[in-house]
Amino acid sequence: MIHEVDEALRLLLVDAGLEDSGVDLVFDAPTKDWSARRNAPTVSVFLYGIREDATRRRSGTSEEYDAEGLVTGRREPPRWFELTYLVTAWTNRPQDEHRLLSEVLRCLIRTRAMPARMLTGSLADLALTVEMEAASAGTGDRPSTVDVWSALGGELKAAIDVRVWAPLSGEVAPAGPPVTEGLLVRTAAAVDGEATDPGRRLRYEGPTAASGEGFAAERERRLPPGRRKRGGGAAQ
Known part of the structure; x- marks a missing residue:
């Protein structure tokens, strides 16, 4: 699923014309060594956080069917995860970086959910809404940008x-x-635990539906001797 979200983000930025302007789009960690090797305008989309959104956890299962409509399996509900990315722009001049980052920001903030045409693999199969949010107010339970840059060993910059x-x-x-077979019942009389005859076999062919021949089919109910039917005389 993670690589499919990466691909959706890539397609979103490509659709905005990022690569057409000669900008490289990568998912590398923007470390000091990496930035030293960079030789073209680049946008880095670095994944640094993965955690489950427990508020969306559900129970139960759903049935999977084959082409003939038969149940082949039972699927657990999907688990939702929040993926957090650090998006940075890299050029030779800060002004150019800010201009490039502005174009990226414009593309990201106008997208509240990934377009279905950009979802691939399991995300496309599930056909669920993949929401996204850019440059939102931070929360106290997420690493700060300063902490991320410190862990990467690089200098703090706009992201x-x-x-x-x-x-x-x-x-x-x-x-x-x-x-696919009806219910089969065998009965046999026994004396001291040993059968005295082959016994009887009762077979009800077909499904046990009320309209069929199975055990669920309606049958006349005979009352014990002396019992009376409602509104009538004694049962015969």
């Missing part, structure tokens, strides 16, 4: 925080094959 909420598809438990 855009981008958060994406994406589902991770649940596991599928295979279902057993459907019942």
Whole structure:
């Protein structure tokens, strides 16, 4: 799922014309060594945070079907995760970096949810809304930008925080094959635990539906001797 969110972000920025202007788009960590090797205008989209959004956790399962409409498995509900990215621009002059970062910001803030055409793999299969938020107010339970730069060993510079909420598809438990035979009951009389005759076999063919021949089909109910039916005389 993570690489599919990366691809959605890449397509979003490409659609805004980022690569057409000769800018490299990468997902590398913007460390000091990396920045020293850079030789072209670059936008780095660095993933630095992954955590589950527990408020969206659900229980239960949904059924998976094959082409013939038979149940093949039961899928757990998806788990939602918040992915946090640090987006930075790199050029030879701060003014050019700010101009490039402004173009990226304009593209990101006008997108509240990833367009369906940019979702691939499991994200496209689930067909759920993948929300995103750029340059939002920080919360106390997330690492600060200063902490991220300190961990990277680089110097603090202007950056855009981008958060994406994406589902991770649940596991599928295979279902057993459907019942295709009727219920079979064997009875046999026994003396001291040993059968005295082969006994009887009762077979009800087909599904046990009320309209069929199975155990669920409606049958006349006989009352014990001496019991009366409602509104009538004694049962015969």
